[in-house]
Amino acid sequence: MTQAGTTQAGTTQAGTAKATGQAVLLDAVRVVYGTGPGAVTALDGVTLGFGQGTFTAVMGPSGSGKSTLLHCAAGLDRPTSGTVLIGGTDLGPLNEKALTLLRRERVGFVFQEYNLIDALTAEENVALPLRLAGRRPDPAEVRDALAEVGLAHRAGHRPAELSGGERQRVAIARSLISRPAVLFADEPTGALDSVASRAVMELLRGLVDTRGQTVVMVTHDPAAAAYADRVVLLADGRPAGELGRSTAAEIASRMALLEERC
């Protein structure tokens, strides 16, 4: 992917970004699972923005609602009440198809694992969003995307022939092929060893620095969160403080405090 392409993507998003000031905005988002006395409040009126070109880590103890927050912000899950804006577009009134198209154009995902379709090669996995959008993928474009994550030589391999770290890097290449306004990552290093984790996090950091990519990442790993510009802490479905760019040790001690309080 060329620098010009990134700039262009940036300028198309500029207007909406200015209108809201944010790439993604959550306003008073509440998510309740179930009804009646057994209902569980996963998010309890969260208002949060993710600025353009920033790298945010969302952290919190188990059950704090961090994954729910990510799913709502990415348009994978619908909040019970409140508003979610991606690039200035309100997701509320969109139907399933419109939401799918919006995600296809504006949003990239990297999950903890199972990111790739076993039957497809790395190259085909990367080209998948383009094909789904009805475009014939340009082989050079796909190869460039794989080269960017350092896997040009693995293009023809199936997921089963790749290591866990390589699979995550293919997933990142795929989520970037459609030049999304924001990249969401849900525990991207959760299933990786420390060496592979570091490679994936350096890759994400590099995307933010060189291309101005907006990244929102949920993690419970302080070492991964240390790559982010901003760490949002969540507890019991509510924001419980923020940190600027911090070391893993600082984040870990803050997390320990938070978990103690719970």
Added chain:
Amino acid sequence: MLSTLPLLRALLRGRWTGLVGSLVALCLGTVILSATALLLTSAGPRVPERYAATPLLVRSPGTAPAGEGLFAENRPWSPETVDSLVGALTSVPGVTAAVPDRAFYAQVVVGGRPAGAHEARGWSTAALAPYRLVAGRPPVRAGEVVLGRTLGLAPGSPVMLLTARGPAPYRVTGLTDGPGPYVSDGEAARLGGGVRVIGVLVEPRADLAGVRAAVGRAVRGAGPGAGAGQVLAGPDRAAAEPAADARTRWIGMQVLTAMALLGGFVSVFLVASTFAFRVNQRRREFGLLRAAGATPRQVRLIVYGEALAVGAVAATAGALLGVAVAPAVGGVLVTAGFEPKSFGVRFTPLPVAAAVAAGIAAGLLGALAASGRAARVRPLEALRDHAAGGTPMTRVRWIAGVVSVAGGLALAVASGSAREDSLVNDVLLAAMALIAGLTLLAPVVLPPLVRAFAWSFSRPAVGMLAGRSAMTAVRRTAATAAPVLLAVGFTVLVTGMVRTTAAAYTVEGAAGGGAAAVLVPDGAPGLSDAALAAAAGSAPLPTTVYDSVHGGRPLAALGDGHLAGDEMTVAEWAARDHGWRKGDVVPLAFEDGRTVRLRIRVVLRDAPAEVVIARDTVRAHDPSALTPEAYVSRPAGMVFPGAKTVSVADRAAGEQAEEDRLVWLFTLLLVGVSAGYAGLAIVNTQVMAASARVRDVAVLRLTGATPRQAIAATAAEAALVAGTGAVLGFAVAVPSLLGMRAGLAQMAGDAVPLVIPWPAVAAVVAACLIIATTSSTVFTLSPFLSMRCRKTRTRESKRSRNWPPTRADA
């Protein structure tokens, strides 16, 4: 959407193993469809072999069609008309002979049993085929006969001919290459029935078109009653096919239609269950596609695309295979008696193309529900890894399931009053509706049943594991139980219905007289008068009479021993149709072409036939009338030429009845097809389930289970699920059988036994259990036997973080 095509190709690549089941099912289904379609289109009337060398046939005028499944011969000419026709035809220039075709029932008795063809003719008719004399001389006097050489009798030897009156002594004068027996023309004229066809032989070098025109003029000028005769030439001579052949072809048509229906249904059923299972196993993949930007419609198209790809390959291969096997199947149908001897396959492209289209359509239809479910997968499901997969029951599924079961039950009960001919097809429809309905409801019905069974052997760890596993993975359990349900339910229902109905007819017949036994034909099409008298029985004699006034319309008639002379009893509906009243004198033509004037003594609402006349009158005018069977006071176990007595109970069980043989054969054929399909489906679902089960077995082994325990747990789960499917199969079949029995008992006016042919049912259940346990064990354990677990690596990683599990069922 074109853009999904390359994606589809990529997704299918290397995934064909999961589709092999659907592929084979659709392929087999198309084999059946294309073979039956070819056979159906081939099953037209043929020129009877015995007229093969006769260029022109003059045939008695036809009557209005009798209706579907009813086959009556045209009214025969009167003897006077035959004489005047033969005279007129013989005098046409170019005609060498006009041979009236006259036949009567006669069978050669060899070693105490009737053998060979059923009809005796005059020797002159042998020239129409032509059949030649290969030994001895033709019959010239009464008591002389020429036989087919295949019977192994020598000229000069005495022989017994079984006729409608009883056995009669004859002397063999010669042998022929035709079927025989042939008697002298004088004897044929005396004993034979009416003439419907006159064969016209012409000089070898005669101008056929000219002779034909002259023959037409001669027929029109031959006097009253003869003028309406039809002149048939070339392929039109097929119209002279005997009504019995037309009936055989009609039965064959029923068999083929049922086979095609069943093949189509089972293919759709199998593809539907395979695809449902496949979609369920790929929820994560579909979730991922959705997350990567696929719309629900695109996901739906991917599933349809797979079905289309599988369907196109399978249907093309299947249709070609069907073409290859059609002649062999046709041969089997002729041997079994579903098609007349003259049957042969005609190859035309249209039925084959239709079979390909139907095969593809079956694939798409099967994928219908699965594609909807795939489209409803939410993107977030890419993050989850669950075997159970949410609630399988949607509202549509509930409604469809309940409606199918209710409709099937209603059909089953209604089939108790169905006509004998359409019974099997009615039963088939009922069975398909019930099975489809219960399969739809399986996720609701199965878990409580599995729980009940699992409880009984939950003490050992292996049993507990098997039960828990079957209960948790409801969909997997439902998918693996469905084919067993299909096979067992179908077998019990169809065989039970056919046998119970047969039993009901017997009970109905025996209810009146307190009979000791039933006299049934043995190697013969019916009972002779002599056999009936020897067994001290009396039974009405069926024949056909023709209303001389109303254009010779055929009427079903019975000869009753209690009536005498020129009196008859008429059914109310027949009297209404013909405008008859009590006391009217009506002229009726008989099978020998003679007309008798009979007085209507009484009009009955519930007459056993349209007209009932004196038995002696029937015997005097129909030399081929035979009693189908009779309730007699002699005990079971007596043997006469062409007849024997059996107990009422044995007759009810249906083993002895000659005329039930076709229906039973047909039933077994259908059961065989469905059971074969079910076997395929069982293996298929076990292969698919194995990939999900491999993980559980890995955990089990690491928890300390011996290989033997792992095998036992796998086999136990398969047996549990298959057993539950079998029980459900019975649950489908027994209530509808009971409902049908109630209807039959009401009609028969007595209790009807519920007959379930246990050997057939037991064989099907055993086969299902063996196939299920064997295939599940083999497919689940083969990855371990080959000591390679690479395939399971990615799926293991999440679980292995929680390693080691603290409980066996972790």
